[in-house]
Amino acid sequence: MRKGFLFKFAFAAVLFGVACGVNSVTKAQLEAVKPGDVLVYRYQKEGKSWFYADKITKIEGDKIYFNPSQKEGTAGNDERLKAFDTSREVSMTKADLLKYETEQGDERKVIIWINP
Known part of the structure; x- marks a missing residue:
């Protein structure tokens, strides 16, 4: 009886851990971004x-340049996220990008997908 409970508890804990990690990217994935990749962010509001997205345009040294999406949406696969503001090119450092492996700030902003 006790063994069955421990097995079920361990299984539930592993399942919970996997579920929490599904909607995030790894540090290695963030380090490997390249021009043309689309970073999809999730945050709370x-x-x-x-959700919103950034499309990487170029990488020079420690700087990553990107065009932000024109709109945000309530679904990560929302078609509106695929329209980028090409009149603006924004930048961030690679170190800043790596922070989004985990949820950041009050909005709990995190990168959940990298689409080539």
Whole structure:
């Protein structure tokens, strides 16, 4: 009886750990980004999950340049996230990008996908 409970508890703990890690990327994936990749972010706003994307345009030294998405959406696969503002090119350092392996700040912002 006790053995069955421990097995079920261990299984539930592993399943929970896997589920928490599904919607995030690894440090290695973030280190391997290249021009053309699309970074999809999830963050919290008004009690809901929201999504937006950045399309990497170039990488020079420690700087990553990208075009932000024009809109945000409530689903990570929302077609509106595929329209990028090409009139603006924003940059961040590689160190700043690596922070988004885990949730950051009050908005719990995190990169959940990298699409080539």
